[in-house]
Amino acid sequence: xxxxxxxPKLGLTMTKGNLVKWFKAEGDEIKKGESIFSVETDxxxxxxxxxxxxxLRKIIVESGTREVLEPVGIIADADEDLSDxxxxxxxxxxxxxxxxxxxxxxxxxxxxxxxxxxxxxxxKASPKAKKLAKDEGVNIRLVEGTGPxxxxxxxxxxxxxxxxxxxxxxxxxxxxxxxxxxxxxGVDINKISKDDRVMKDDVIEYWNFERVQEMASPKESVKEMxxxxxxxxxxxxxxxxxxxxVHYNLSVDTTEMQNLRKQLKAFYxxxxxxxxxxxLSKILLEYPELNASIDGEKIITRNYVNIGVAVAKPDxxxxxxxxxxNVKGIKNISKEIKSLAKKARSNALQPDExxxxxFTISNLxxxxxxxxxxxxxxxxxxILGINTIKDVAHNVDGELKFKPMMTLSLxxxxxxxxxxxxAEFLNRxxxxxxxxxxxxx
Amino acid sequence: MEIxxxxxxxxxxxxxxxxxxxxxxxxxxxxxxxxxxxxxxxxIPTKVLLNTVDLYDTLIKDGSTLGLEYNELSVNWLKLxxxxxxxxxxxxxxxxxxxxxxQVKVLRGxxxxxxxxxxxxxLIDGSVEEVTFDRAILATGSKATIVPIPGIENENIxxxxxxxxxxxxxKSLCIVGGGVIGSEFASVFSRLGVDVTIVEMLxxxxxxxxxSLTDFLDYSLKESGVETKTETKVVKFDxxxxxxxxxxESSEGxxxxxxxxxxxxxxxxxxxxxxxxxxxxxxxxxxIVINERMETSVEDIYAVGDCTGGVMxxxxxxxxxxxxxxxxxxxxxxxxxxxxxxxxYTKPELASVGMTEKEAKEKNIDYKVGSFPLSSSGKxxxxxxxxxxxxxIVDKNTEEILGMHMVGPKATExxxxxxxxxxxxxxxxEIVTTIHAHPTVSESVxxxxxxxxxxxxxxxx
Numbered sequence: 048x049x050x051x052x053x054x055p056k057l058g059l060t061m062t063k064g065n066l067v068k069w070f071k072a073e074g075d076e077i078k079k080g081e082s083i084f085s086v087e088t089d090x091x092x093x094x095x096x097x098x099x100x101x102x103l104r105k106i107i108v109e110s111g112t113r114e115v116l117e118p119v120g121i122i123a124d125a126d127e128d129l130s131d132x133x134x135x136x137x138x139x140x141x142x143x144x145x146x147x148x149x150x151x152x153x154x155x156x157x158x159x160x161x162x163x164x165x166x167x168x169x170x171k172a173s174p175k176a177k178k179l180a181k182d183e184g185v186n187i188r189l190v191e192g193t194g195p196x197x198x199x200x201x202x203x204x205x206x207x208x209x210x211x212x213x214x215x216x217x218x219x220x221x222x223x224x225x226x227x228x229x230x231x232x233g234v235d236i237n238k239i240s241k242d243d244r245v246m247k248d249d250v251i252e253y254w255n256f257e258r259v260q261e262m263a264s265p266k267e268s269v270k271e272m273x274x275x276x277x278x279x280x281x282x283x284x285x286x287x288x289x290x291x292x293v294h295y296n297l298s299v300d301t302t303e304m305q306n307l308r309k310q311l312k313a314f315y316x317x318x319x320x321x322x323x324x325x326x327l328s329k330i331l332l333e334y335p336e337l338n339a340s341i342d343g344e345k346i347i348t349r350n351y352v353n354i355g356v357a358v359a360k361p362d363x364x365x366x367x368x369x370x371x372x373n374v375k376g377i378k379n380i381s382k383e384i385k386s387l388a389k390k391a392r393s394n395a396l397q398p399d400e401x402x403x404x405x406f407t408i409s410n411l412x413x414x415x416x417x418x419x420x421x422x423x424x425x426x427x428x429x430i431l432g433i434n435t436i437k438d439v440a441h442n443v444d445g446e447l448k449f450k451p452m453m454t455l456s457l458x459x460x461x462x463x464x465x466x467x468x469x470a471e472f473l474n475r476x477x478x479x480x481x482x483x484x485x486x487x488x
Numbered sequence: 489m490e491i492x493x494x495x496x497x498x499x500x501x502x503x504x505x506x507x508x509x510x511x512x513x514x515x516x517x518x519x520x521x522x523x524x525x526x527x528x529x530x531x532i533p534t535k536v537l538l539n540t541v542d543l544y545d546t547l548i549k550d551g552s553t554l555g556l557e558y559n560e561l562s563v564n565w566l567k568l569x570x571x572x573x574x575x576x577x578x579x580x581x582x583x584x585x586x587x588x589x590x591q592v593k594v595l596r597g598x599x600x601x602x603x604x605x606x607x608x609x610x611l612i613d614g615s616v617e618e619v620t621f622d623r624a625i626l627a628t629g630s631k632a633t634i635v636p637i638p639g640i641e642n643e644n645i646x647x648x649x650x651x652x653x654x655x656x657x658x659k660s661l662c663i664v665g666g667g668v669i670g671s672e673f674a675s676v677f678s679r680l681g682v683d684v685t686i687v688e689m690l691x692x693x694x695x696x697x698x699x700s701l702t703d704f705l706d707y708s709l710k711e712s713g714v715e716t717k718t719e720t721k722v723v724k725f726d727x728x729x730x731x732x733x734x735x736x737e738s739s740e741g742x743x744x745x746x747x748x749x750x751x752x753x754x755x756x757x758x759x760x761x762x763x764x765x766x767x768x769x770x771x772x773x774x775x776i777v778i779n780e781r782m783e784t785s786v787e788d789i790y791a792v793g794d795c796t797g798g799v800m801x802x803x804x805x806x807x808x809x810x811x812x813x814x815x816x817x818x819x820x821x822x823x824x825x826x827x828x829x830x831x832x833y834t835k836p837e838l839a840s841v842g843m844t845e846k847e848a849k850e851k852n853i854d855y856k857v858g859s860f861p862l863s864s865s866g867k868x869x870x871x872x873x874x875x876x877x878x879x880x881i882v883d884k885n886t887e888e889i890l891g892m893h894m895v896g897p898k899a900t901e902x903x904x905x906x907x908x909x910x911x912x913x914x915x916x917x918e919i920v921t922t923i924h925a926h927p928t929v930s931e932s933v934x935x936x937x938x939x940x941x942x943x944x945x946x947x948x949x
Contacts, residue, residue: 080818096818222913224888231885247888247913 049123049132050099054108055086056115057093059239059253064088065112066119071103077122084119097122104129107136115240172199179204185211221245275363286425291461294420295469299477301436301451307483311377320356320410321381323433325486326479328352328372328380331406334472336464337429338405346463355404355424356384358391365391366424368404408433418454428463431476432456453480489513491816492607492621494599494763497524498802499793500627501583503809508590510817515619516592517599517609523580524629525794526802529649532579536572537652537676538833545679545712545835550872563680565657572652595619601764604788608764623788623816626776627809628763630756630794639725644732645750648673654749657682662734662747664722665754666693668832671705673751675834678712685715685745687736692718694832698844700859701895704875705834712835717745725750758797773797780822782812790816804828827907831900836876839903842891842910843881854884858916858940860932862896864947867927873897878936880906880916887915887940898929905933916940 054064065087077083082094083103101122108119118136121129170187172180176199180187183204190207192199221229221236224247229236232254239245239253272280304322311317331338335348352373355366367387372380390396407424410433421432434456438449455476459469479485489512493500496518504516521528544563547556587594597611601624609617632647634640646654648669661677663670666688678684686693686709693709693716694702709716719738726733734745758775771777771785775797782790790812793805807823814821832838848855862868862876876896883890892906909919919937924930938944 223915223918224883224886224913227886227888227915247886 049101049104049121049127049129051118051132051136052083052098052120052122053116053118054113055093055095056240056242057086057088059241059249060256061088061115062240063112063114066108066110067092068110069103069106069120070094073103073106075103077101077103105133170199171197173201175201176204183208219245222247225250273362275365279363282425283422286423289425290423290428292420292423292458293461293464293466293469295457295459295466295473296418296454297457297470297473297477298439298452298454299480301453301480303483304480305436305451315378315381317377317381318384319412320408320433321377321384322483323408323431323480324354324356324369324372324380324384325375325377326476326483327354327406327408327431328369328375329486330472330475330479332373333475334468336468337459337472339428339463340405340426341428341460341462342426349405351405353403353405355407355427356387357407357409358388360392365396365401366404366407367391367396367400368402370403406430412436412453418456421456421458423458423460428460429469430458432458489816490620490622491515491813492599492619492624493517493627494607494624495524495627495629495793495795496522496583496594497627497629497793497805498526499629499795499805499809500524500625501587502806503625503627503792503813504592505586505590506810507813507816508592510813510819512813512817514590514592515595515621516587517595517597517607517619519596519598519612521580522583522587522594523576525631526805527579527583528576529652531802533572533576533652534648534672534676535833536575537568538672538835540568540571541676541679542835546872554872563657565680566655569653598762600762601768601770601789604768604786623790625782625809625812625816626763626784626789626791626795627793627805628759628795629805630758630800632752633755633757634752635754637722637724639727640752642725642727642732644727644730644748645725645752647752651749651751658748659683660747661685661749661751662687662732662745663751663753664734665752666690666716666718667696667753667755668694668830670751670753671709671832671834673753674709674714675712678709678714679835683713683747685717685747687720687722687734687745688716688718689721690718694838697830697832697838697840698846698879698891698893700845700877700879701838701840701893704836704877704895705832705838708834708836708875756794756800758795760795781815782808782823783815799825799828801828801830824911827911829900829903829907831903833900836873836896837899838895839899840891840893841903841906842889844891844893845879845881848881848890853890855890856882856884856887856940858882858936858938858944860936860939860944860947862929862932864935865929865932867929867931868897870927871897871929878902878932880919880936880940882916882940887917889914889916889919892933894933896929896932902930902933905930 067085067087069084071077071083077097077100079097079100081097083097085092085094099122102125103120104123105121113119121132123129171192172187177187179201185204185207187199190199190203193203194200219237219239222244225245226236228247228250234250234254236245236250239249241249304319307322308317331352338349338352340347351371353368353370354372355368357364357366369380369383387400404424404427406427407430409421409430411419412433412435415435417434419432421430423430434454436451436453439452440447441450455473457469457473491507491512491514493504493514493516496516500516501522504514507514526532547561551558595609595611595617597609599607599609602608605620605622607619607624609619611617632649651673657680660683663674663684663686666686670686671693674684674686692702694705717736717738720736723735723737731746731748732750734747734750736743736745760772760776765772768786768789770789776784776791776795778784778791778796782792784791792808792812794800811821811823826842829839829841845857857879859877859879863874868874873896879893880889881891889909892903894903916937919934924934935944935946939947942949
């Protein structure tokens with residue numbers, strides 16, 4: 048026997064579900080208990096099992112959000128006539144799609160059709176009753192007259208309307224105790240949706256949910272994305288779609304880099320970022336794959352290094368670019384980064400100062416991050432995340448010694464940069480950071 | 489789906505039939521008798537004895553009151569044994585036919601798990617067969633507990649298994665353990681003229697039941713000449729060929745009870761040995777550990793009934809067996825333990841479902857009680873069994889029925905009304921507004937519900 052497959056009710060409070068995709072195609076054989084489609088609610092995604100075996104004869108809803116219990120497909124035997132089920136399906140879904148008002152009306156009409164017409168020929172009714180029936184859209188033939196010789200009075204019509212509205216209320220099956228508990232707690236038991244009988248514990252669970260909701264008084268506010276946010280959103284998303292990201296982490300000893308910074312301090316105050324940009328601009332020339340871009344099926348490499356430095360602003364992230372860092376000294380690089388960051392924060396960056404990057408560096412060390420997985424600033428193919436410096440105990444000749452360690456978090460696009468290459472690059476970087484005097488060579 | 493079930497008692501055979509109904513291929517392993525303890529040496533045979541004893545006792549005690557006269561009346565113990573045997577073999581044969589009709593493959597032997605999907609069955613004929621399965625259900629049951637009391641190894645010291653097939657009635661019997669089994673045997677043997685003494689460690693017999701019920705039992709056992717020693721424990725047995733001296737100890741000091749036979753009914757222990765539990769790493773702690781889906785700690789292995797060490801009742805094992813199978817067949821079944829009826833087949837019968845008054849107190853539930861004495865019931869009077877009552881424990885706020893307790897004629901049959909009420913979360917109102925037939929004992933159930941509001945028709949307030 049054929050069966051309508053409906054949007055399942057996956058929780059007490061679920062009213063709608065989003066059919067994400069079917070695992071089966073029309074015509075496929077289905078075994079009871081097999082996963083046939085997946086449904087997403089605001090909380091989770093569930094794979095739904097077939098309630099019976101047969102052939103998936105029809106997919107009524109390919110995807111999209113539907114109310115619970117609305118038909119989404121039909122499982123039946125291979126040669127079974129589906130017309131009845133299809134009619135049933137279209138009835139249910141149409142009535143659900145309509146607005147509540149017309150929904151009610153339709154239900155009324157349905158019930159009218161089901162009930163035998165009680166009177167034929169001329170209807171005996173008072174004029175007031177006729178007018179009321181007309182105004183309320185009631186078929187007066189269905190109203191039972193209680194007046195003398197069966198004349199329909201105004202009160203008969205009112206009674207009829209009242210009765211109809213009662214039957215229209217959705218009634219749930221409940222246990223007597225559940226009713227009492229609902230009454231005591233002031234819960235509208237009809238709001239609890241469940242496939243079988245609503246029991247005491249369901250009412251208590253629903254009440255708890257309502258109370259939590261009351262306490263939380265949840266509110267969602269909606270506002271348009273700023274242009275900047277849109278750009279970030281689109282670029283980040285596009286990057287994730289296009290690149291084949293692989294993440295690499297390597298911890299490095301920063302003792303020497305710290306010394307270098309201290310020594311330079313007497314002449315010029317530089318940051319770790321400045322030093323790292325300088326080192327990167329040097330070794331990226333040794334590893335042109337990490338300083339590349341992809342254009343269709345071509346790889347573009349360069350003899351220069353433009354390093355983007357991610358700058359956080361209250362309203363979003365911006366990446367000004369230090370152009371031709373490979374020919375600049377640390378002092379210049381430092382000055383330029385400071386000025387670019389300042390401009391960035393005061394929205395004074397020129398478009399030219401934000402384009403042309405070939406590699407990006409993003410420092411979250413000041414927030415204490417120990418590792419993260421930055422997203423590549425497409426069309427670049429690699430990005431380096433800088434983390435906090437932490438004292439870590441090392442076994443040095445049998446003695447515990449603390450070293451200021453920092454993790455480098457590299458994300459590279461595997462389309463261009465293979466794992467071994469990325470690892471070599473990071474190790475070269477480590478070599479420079481741990482022996483910055485190589486910069487003099 | 490291929491399911492292997494080890495144990496053919498009320499847990500295993502019911503699971504086997506249910507699984508076959510749902511389209512699984514089932515192999516059932518049973519080492520001794522289909523129907524298990526329940527059918528062969530438990531529920532069924534004991535009730536055969538009780539039934540005859542009830543008739544006999546009624547005629548002897550109340551014959552003249554009931555207008556019955558006879559010249560001579562005696563119990564033919566051997567004939568009664570034969571009737572017991574016939575009923576048991578009838579029922580066992582019936583179950584075997586059902587299994588056959590459901591195409592359950594029955595292997596006579598001992599099953600042991602040797603892998604997550606393999607078991608080894610040592611068949612009765614000495615051969616060994618390897619069985620593979622998708623899921624296995626362990627339903628190996630329990631056996632009477634024997635504790636290391638000095639002198640316990642004696643053929644006059646029996647468990648329920650042996651006492652059922654005694655060739656002749658003993659003159660005197662000492663029952664160690666006044667739980668359900670002990671009390672039932674006390675009720676049987678005392679009314680057959682055997683001198684019965686019960687030794688119980690706890691302050692009262694059948695201590696798990698509501699005291700207002702057990703008070704009736706206490707009284708009726710006393711009437712039948714049973715001596716009950718509560719808060720007393722056995723120190724040692726001194727057995728000779730035809731009698732046993734039972735040395736007991738209580739706060740009042742030491743004493744000795746002499747009896748021809750001793751029945752040990754101090755509880756039952758899950759059968760978990762040589763099942764391959766250790767091989768598979770299945771967790772066991774006073775029985776095989778299961779969750780509410782009857783799953784053991786090892787995937788695809790389920791366990792039901794007495795071997796899980798929970799509530800050791802045949803109807804619980806059957807319900808668990810069905811739940812296990814339905815879970816295996818993706819029907820997502822859970823056991824509702826609150827609707828388990830507990831029955832004691834003594835005279836009068838005791839039956840109980842849900843919370844006792846003591847439990848309600850301990851859980852700090854605001855409750856009300858309604859009760860009705862059978863001395864006010866016309867039908868009880870007709871039956872000449874007016875000793876008893878019906879009692880409801882009801883939630884004060886919602887009037888939900890939390891427990892029903894009954895003592896009196898047919899209590900074990902009538903308790904199902906309470907079980908259904910609990911299952912449906914009924915309130916007192918549903919019992920009160922359900923029409924109960926007249927004249928029946930069941931009217932008293934309705935009246936007890938009325939009494940929750942002090943509105944029983946046949947009581948004066």
